[in-house]
Amino acid sequence: MRFQRQGSLATVDLHGVYERDARDLLAGWLNTAPAEVTELRVIHGYQRGIALRDMLRGGFSHPRVRAVLPSLNPGETRLILKKP
Numbered sequence: 001m002r003f004q005r006q007g008s009l010a011t012v013d014l015h016g017v018y019e020r021d022a023r024d025l026l027a028g029w030l031n032t033a034p035a036e037v038t039e040l041r042v043i044h045g046y047q048r049g050i051a052l053r054d055m056l057r058g059g060f061s062h063p064r065v066r067a068v069l070p071s072l073n074p075g076e077t078r079l080i081l082k083k084p
Helices: 019-032 050-058
Strands: 002-006 009-013 039-043 065-070 076-081
Touching: 009 019, 019 039, 019 050, 050 065, 050 076
Parallel strands: 009 039
Antiparallel strands: 002 009, 039 076, 065 076
16 A cells, blocks of 8 residues: 655555555544645456445545545546544
8 A cells, every 4th residue: 555645636546455444544644734734546457456445435524525426437436535
């Protein structure tokens, strides 16, 4: 798993991470995310990443997340963040 930040956009690659671990890692990062970050792009893959996709789009919640949106890329989900 790798986090990258470019201005107000952060990206995380979850390839090879189990669903439970991904949920915990995302929640931990969101708890400490800089206030300037307004969007987190989560790359989960689309062939073997459907468990992560379904977890994000169907049941993931965090106080910092305002909206969970699909991306034009089927292997990616966008988390729109609130200001802390």
